[in-house]
Amino acid sequence: MLIGLGFQHPLAVGLIGVALLIFLVALGVRVVFAAALVGLLGLVELIGWGPAAGVIGIVPHAKSSTYALSVLPMFIFIGFVAFHAGMTSQLFSAARKWLGWLPGGLAVATVFATAGFAAVSGASTATSAVFARTAIPEMLEHGYSKRLAAGVVAAGGTLATLIPPSAILVIYAIIVEESVGRLLLAGFLPGLVSALVYAAIIIIWAMLKPEQAPSVPIEERPGWGERIAALPPLLPIMAVVFIIVSAIYQGWATPTEAGSLGAGIIFAVALLRGTGIKPIVDSLMETAKLTVMIFSLIWGVTIFVRFLGFSGLAEAFTQLVVSIDAPPMVIIVCILLAYAVLGMFMDAIGMLLLTLPVVYPAVIALGFDSIWFGIIVVKMAEICLVTPPIGLNCFVVAAVRPDISLPDVFRGVTWFFVADVITIIVLLIFPEIVTWLPDMMN
Numbered sequence: 001m002l003i004g005l006g007f008q009h010p011l012a013v014g015l016i017g018v019a020l021l022i023f024l025v026a027l028g029v030r031v032v033f034a035a036a037l038v039g040l041l042g043l044v045e046l047i048g049w050g051p052a053a054g055v056i057g058i059v060p061h062a063k064s065s066t067y068a069l070s071v072l073p074m075f076i077f078i079g080f081v082a083f084h085a086g087m088t089s090q091l092f093s094a095a096r097k098w099l100g101w102l103p104g105g106l107a108v109a110t111v112f113a114t115a116g117f118a119a120v121s122g123a124s125t126a127t128s129a130v131f132a133r134t135a136i137p138e139m140l141e142h143g144y145s146k147r148l149a150a151g152v153v154a155a156g157g158t159l160a161t162l163i164p165p166s167a168i169l170v171i172y173a174i175i176v177e178e179s180v181g182r183l184l185l186a187g188f189l190p191g192l193v194s195a196l197v198y199a200a201i202i203i204i205w206a207m208l209k210p211e212q213a214p215s216v217p218i219e220e221r222p223g224w225g226e227r228i229a230a231l232p233p234l235l236p237i238m239a240v241v242f243i244i245v246s247a248i249y250q251g252w253a254t255p256t257e258a259g260s261l262g263a264g265i266i267f268a269v270a271l272l273r274g275t276g277i278k279p280i281v282d283s284l285m286e287t288a289k290l291t292v293m294i295f296s297l298i299w300g301v302t303i304f305v306r307f308l309g310f311s312g313l314a315e316a317f318t319q320l321v322v323s324i325d326a327p328p329m330v331i332i333v334c335i336l337l338a339y340a341v342l343g344m345f346m347d348a349i350g351m352l353l354l355t356l357p358v359v360y361p362a363v364i365a366l367g368f369d370s371i372w373f374g375i376i377v378v379k380m381a382e383i384c385l386v387t388p389p390i391g392l393n394c395f396v397v398a399a400v401r402p403d404i405s406l407p408d409v410f411r412g413v414t415w416f417f418v419a420d421v422i423t424i425i426v427l428l429i430f431p432e433i434v435t436w437l438p439d440m441m442n
Contacts, residue, residue: 008305010046014311017042020071021304021354031350032300035061039303046310059306060299067256068180072294074259077287078240078266079121084279085270088130089235091116094230096138097222104206104213106142107152108134108199114156115195116234118163119241120266123290124348124385128157128393145212148205150404151412155419158382161348163191165244165259167294168348168381172374174298175356180255181248182438186371188245189433191377193426197419205415236269249441257259294349295349301353314358321362329365329428332373335359336380336424343384347392352381375434376427383420386413 017038024034043052082088095109095116101109110131117127131153139149161168164184173180206213222230248259270280308314313379324331342351356377363373385393388410398406427433 001360004369010311011313011316013042013045014308014313017304017307017311018313025346031346031354032297033303034300035350035354036300038304039300039307042307043303043310045296046307055306056303060302063174063302064295064298066174067293068170068203069298071165071170071180071190071256072167073287073291074256074263075121075167075170076123076126076290077263077283078165078259079117079123079126080283080286081263081266081270081275081280082117082120082237083126083130084283085266085273085275086268087120087269088113088117089134090230090233091237092131092134092138094234096228097227097230100216101221102203102206103210103215104148104202105204105216106135106139106214107148107206108146110139110152111156111159111195111198114153115191116237116287116339118157118160118191119165119244120237120262121160121165122156123167124160124382125396126157126290127160127398128154128396131156132397136397136401136404142216143211143214145412146404147408147412148202148212149412150199150394150397150401150409151414151416152202154386154409154413155416157393157396158420159191159194159381161378161385162187162194162375164188164248165255165262166378168352168378169374170255171294171298171349172352172356172378175353176360176370176374178370178374179438181251182371182441183374184248184255184412185437186375186434187378187439188437190375190423190427194379194420194423195435197423198416199416236265240265249437251441259307262370272407274363296337297349297353301350305357306352308357314361317358318362318365322365328368331366332363332368332376332428335363336376339377339380340383340387343381344387344390347390348378348381348384351384352377369431369435371438372427372431372434376424378439379420379424379427383417383424386410386417386420 021034021038023219025031028437040056044056092113095113096106099105099109099112114127114131117130120128134151135153160166164187166187169183170180173183243261244258247253248255321331364370391410394409394413398404398409
């Protein structure tokens, strides 16, 4: 009762803190500031000014100085340099030449090009921004509807949250103290499944409404010579993907070391291709900005999480969930539905940082695998990147392409939302898709 709230039970203070945080976020206060403020007030109420100041001074630094987090700037830098060096346009060009003959072929090519870029980026918004500039003009030129063109880019960008290297998977690993390498490997097959489901949705869309996704005329389709000639420029990206995956799988390098090797390769290739000083400096600055944003979010939310620990809210929630007389899978589905609603109002990283300290112990107590749940919850975060009213990827596409309205972008991702739901159901029914590679690693 140090700041006058007058509540005797810590759990009551915890519940009020959660309600206050939701209220501040709904008002538009950034998650990092809202979480830090509520965490500070809650800690002062529970343990006093002196101990609270000690927690605030030590915990954020201790959490953010974790060695595993050093992989984030490496992965982010790879994506920005690949973009500024023109590798993304080459990636889309190759995908278009190989897949353009399919119904909705340019959109299908965009999906697999975004998947390829995700394998060297790990940032979903960056992926959407890049292909909004690269792929949308190509699709519009060939008569594709604006909704489909914008929707496939916004949805394709979300693949970066699953396909390694994924920044969100690294953050999940840090929060729950799980192996970064195992989580990155676990995201590979679900990411591929997501891309295949997206492609299937596009093909069905193109067959039902060919006027919205016209096929490339036969005379414009490239021959085998052009297709094969489009592959050599992709070798640096393939090399980076091989190094990261093989290093983690075989254990000859840590994820941070693998990310550093990948960044070195991309940087060297960019210099050999004549990339100027300004694009390199821009890549460094953008990497620094995004890294600082992520670390600041971790600092602020860590204060709130420590407050929840003192309040006992996580333990109480775990006991409540375990005591529910319902099949564990039903409880998991309810938790995922709660994430779907929460994701409409929060960004993915903030949502995971705030909820996992409470939800994760309950999920583990129900007997579910930590790696499997990580992929499922990150996939839910991926869905939230394209759902209104936040839908960050949709805002990015609309900002890059002012000629396409935001409502059209949201309408364009509707069928891809259905595809994501299908993917979630597949991963719930067949958890081996997630756990196979990590188990093989063991």
